[in-house]
Amino acid sequence: MAGDGYQGKVLRVDLTNEKITTEPLNREWAKEFIGGKGLGARYLFEELKPGTDPMSPENILSIWTGPLVGTMTPLTGRYVIVSKSPLTGTFLDSYAGGFFGSELKFAGFDGVIIKGKAKKWSYLWIKDGKAEIRDAKNLMGKDTFATEEMIRKETGEKFARVACIGQAGEKLGLISSVTSDLTRNAGRGGTGAIFGSKNLKAVAVKGNLGVEVKDIDSFTKMAKEMVLKDVVENPDHAGMITDGTPILVQMSQDAGILPTKNWRTGTFEGTEGINSEALKSRVLVGKKACFDCSIACGSLAKVKLGAFKGAWTEGPEYETLGLCGSNCGIKNIEAVVKYVEDCDRLGLDSISAGNVTALAMDLYERGVLTKKDTGGLDLRFGNEEAYAKMPEMIANRRAIGDVLADGAKRAAKKIGKGAEKLTVEVKGLEYPAYDPRGTIGMALAYATSDRGACHLRAWPVAADAYGSQDPWNPEGKAAICVEDQTRTSVKWSFIFCDFYSVNFPNMAKYYSAVTGVDSSEEHLRQVGRRIWNLTRSFNAREGFTKKDDTLPERMEKEPLPDGKPKGKAVPKADFERMLAEYYKLWNWDEQGRPTKKSLQDAGLEDIIAKLPFLK
Amino acid sequence: MANGLKADLSKCTGCQLCALVCSATHTGKFNPSESRIEVQDLFPEPGEFKLNFCKQCDEHPCVESCPVEAIKLNEGLGIYYVDKELCTACGACVEACPYNGCWLDPSGSYSIKCDLCGGTPQCVEVCPKKVLKR
Numbered sequence: 001m002a003g004d005g006y007q008g009k010v011l012r013v014d015l016t017n018e019k020i021t022t023e024p025l026n027r028e029w030a031k032e033f034i035g036g037k038g039l040g041a042r043y044l045f046e047e048l049k050p051g052t053d054p055m056s057p058e059n060i061l062s063i064w065t066g067p068l069v070g071t072m073t074p075l076t077g078r079y080v081i082v083s084k085s086p087l088t089g090t091f092l093d094s095y096a097g098g099f100f101g102s103e104l105k106f107a108g109f110d111g112v113i114i115k116g117k118a119k120k121w122s123y124l125w126i127k128d129g130k131a132e133i134r135d136a137k138n139l140m141g142k143d144t145f146a147t148e149e150m151i152r153k154e155t156g157e158k159f160a161r162v163a164c165i166g167q168a169g170e171k172l173g174l175i176s177s178v179t180s181d182l183t184r185n186a187g188r189g190g191t192g193a194i195f196g197s198k199n200l201k202a203v204a205v206k207g208n209l210g211v212e213v214k215d216i217d218s219f220t221k222m223a224k225e226m227v228l229k230d231v232v233e234n235p236d237h238a239g240m241i242t243d244g245t246p247i248l249v250q251m252s253q254d255a256g257i258l259p260t261k262n263w264r265t266g267t268f269e270g271t272e273g274i275n276s277e278a279l280k281s282r283v284l285v286g287k288k289a290c291f292d293c294s295i296a297c298g299s300l301a302k303v304k305l306g307a308f309k310g311a312w313t314e315g316p317e318y319e320t321l322g323l324c325g326s327n328c329g330i331k332n333i334e335a336v337v338k339y340v341e342d343c344d345r346l347g348l349d350s351i352s353a354g355n356v357t358a359l360a361m362d363l364y365e366r367g368v369l370t371k372k373d374t375g376g377l378d379l380r381f382g383n384e385e386a387y388a389k390m391p392e393m394i395a396n397r398r399a400i401g402d403v404l405a406d407g408a409k410r411a412a413k414k415i416g417k418g419a420e421k422l423t424v425e426v427k428g429l430e431y432p433a434y435d436p437r438g439t440i441g442m443a444l445a446y447a448t449s450d451r452g453a454c455h456l457r458a459w460p461v462a463a464d465a466y467g468s469q470d471p472w473n474p475e476g477k478a479a480i481c482v483e484d485q486t487r488t489s490v491k492w493s494f495i496f497c498d499f500y501s502v503n504f505p506n507m508a509k510y511y512s513a514v515t516g517v518d519s520s521e522e523h524l525r526q527v528g529r530r531i532w533n534l535t536r537s538f539n540a541r542e543g544f545t546k547k548d549d550t551l552p553e554r555m556e557k558e559p560l561p562d563g564k565p566k567g568k569a570v571p572k573a574d575f576e577r578m579l580a581e582y583y584k585l586w587n588w589d590e591q592g593r594p595t596k597k598s599l600q601d602a603g604l605e606d607i608i609a610k611l612p613f614l615k
Numbered sequence: 616m617a618n619g620l621k622a623d624l625s626k627c628t629g630c631q632l633c634a635l636v637c638s639a640t641h642t643g644k645f646n647p648s649e650s651r652i653e654v655q656d657l658f659p660e661p662g663e664f665k666l667n668f669c670k671q672c673d674e675h676p677c678v679e680s681c682p683v684e685a686i687k688l689n690e691g692l693g694i695y696y697v698d699k700e701l702c703t704a705c706g707a708c709v710e711a712c713p714y715n716g717c718w719l720d721p722s723g724s725y726s727i728k729c730d731l732c733g734g735t736p737q738c739v740e741v742c743p744k745k746v747l748k749r
Contacts, residue, residue: 210646294743
């Protein structure tokens with residue numbers, strides 16, 4: 001038996017006309033864009049009419065795996081949702097681990113493309129090469145945990161994997177997520193609202209078909225060696241194996257970049273209560289892995305005492321501890337566990353939810369919001385009782401939760417009275433938990449990310465604030481972003497987990513062994529440049545230019561008051577310099593739009609005619 | 616039970632690498648559904664993972680239950696295995712096993728259970744958390 005990692009099939013679902021078809025995978029695109037991010041971006045660019053309202057039936061919701069997903073290639077049990085984001089209006093790729101991605105592959109599909117809007121609330125059931133649209137009436141108003149359990153009962157498949165929305169997605173909140181395997185989220189960019197806009201409660205899947213590779217014996221032998229040598233024994237992974245992402249809390253505190261009290265400072269007086277030591281000594285129950293992962297960074301955490309006794313989650317992860325912890329002035333990890341359990345159940349992106357909760361707390365302390373707005377809650381920073389009620393209020397759009405449900409940018413505009421000056425976002429996507437005033441390259445990484453402020457495209461913080469380089473020197477930061485964005489474009493197309501420190505030669509090695517395609521570091525770098533030019537082209541076609549690659553005003557005008565970066569901000573001139581250098585390195589025009597040359601060099605000649613700004 | 620696999624469940628993180636390598640070894644593709652070891656990872660809340668596999672127990676009720684004597688002794692390893700050719704997929708062994716150690720292949724054409732990969736169990740070699748032992 002021999003295959004090439006791909007299933008060779010794409011499932012197409014037209015919810016409006018209740019039509020389901022299976023078509024062959026576009027093999028040419030698979031070769032040029034691999035899978036995941038790249039392949040999803042190519043289909044979306046081709047099929048989505050520019051200017052489409054992301055919440056309309058015309059938007060495309062697609063779910064992709066990659067050629068390595070389901071094989072023994074370490075840390076590739078993932079899927080990505082590719083669409084146009086209703087939160088940012090940009091290209092959107094949102095990833096989750098767990099077990100859904102590999103299950104979709106085992107069910108016989110490389111990807112699923114969903115269009116239209118169901119007449120009534122429905123869910124999609126996929127099993128072994130077949131699919132059907134089912135009535136979701138009984139699932140409505142149910143949280144993601146209950147939805148998963150009910151679908152398993154209804155389908156009679158004990159091990160069905162479910163990606164679904166909670167109340168937040170049902171109510172079309174633009175910071176809602178898609179939750180799978182209870183605690184894994186395709187979190188960012190409003191994936192939940194896209195499901196909701198299509199009357200789609202869930203996609204559930206069970207697969208028994210397996211995945212075939214070019215030569216099973218030699219591949220398995222190689223994969224076994226790599227699991228041991230390149231993952232388990234790789235020193236880059238030591239902290240992820242012992243602690244997981246919470247190890248970053250103390251590192252960020254020491255570097256002075258831990259978002260605190262709605263980005264007022266980068267050091268938090270309560271760090272001891274939310275760092276990795278707190279997690280391990282107070283709430284950790286055991287470790288949990290995603291499919292095919294030998295790291296197992298997930299911390300099963302359960303609250304043993306106090307007001308939140310019984311609350312549990314897998315995590316909380318660093319981003320959650322930063323945005324929902326220090327950024328809300330929360331000093332006890334038990335409260336964060338409760339908050340994030342609710343985010344998972346309700347289907348909320350914890351990065352955005354933490355940001356909007358902190359914004360509301362800031363506005364409450366400034367007197368802009370009062371108890372009349374908060375539904376009676378005393379929403380001071382650090383008030384755990386009020387804080388713990390926020391996910392439910394945001395998801396169900398109660399009181400102030402109604403405006404917060406659509407993200408910080410829209411909320412601030414509605415609230416007014418200076419609230420706009422307090423938000424920290426790019427293109428409408430709230431900042432993740434690294435304050436660029438103590439790691440200047442992150443300002444560029446956030447500004448130029450293809451889905452709005454994101455830490456998973458480029459991560460200069462590793463080399464400076466967490467490393468040995470000068471975190472305030474703009475020199476060389478553009479080059480780091482270009483390099484990281486090229487590499488992550490490839491990594492998210494296979495789809496590797498962020499936490500596998502896999503280099504280009506090893507990615508090429510896995511790719512060749514699974515598919516038989518002749519690959520190399522340079523070959524994959526070219527694929528990466530192609531994908532990053534493609535998503536930039538998508539955004540440029542939607543009208544995004546330099547004016548949207550922004551630095552939030554506070555990062556420029558409000559120096560950090562304490563910690564290592566005391567007195568530091570991001571000088572506008574430095575930001576502009578990095579941005580100009582960055583465009584130049586990509587061979588884009590002064591407005592940050594791809595040029596004929598950059599597209600030709602990246603092997604994207606065929607999209608030039610589809611970009612009005614190149615005419 | 617001296618000859619079967621042993622598992623220290625307190626170390627298991629549910630990654631399914633055991634099931635992946637098992638299916639590759641026995642079926643030539645990656646397909647946990649066809650694996651001889653099943654990882655139960657369904658959480659209402661945090662708890663231990665459960666692994667289902669043949670313990671090679673001393674009582675071996677599966678052997679006695681089989682109407683066609685398809686479960687045979689591998690004398691070299693001291694373990695019982697299913698002879699695929701003889702098995703009629705009647706499911707008697709599945710019923711008889713108190714440990715959920717064997718089940719029908721997804722195609723429904725024969726019963727499957729751990730055969731220690733002929734002496735070098737691949738799951739033991741690959742398990743990153745050293746849960747499984749011979």
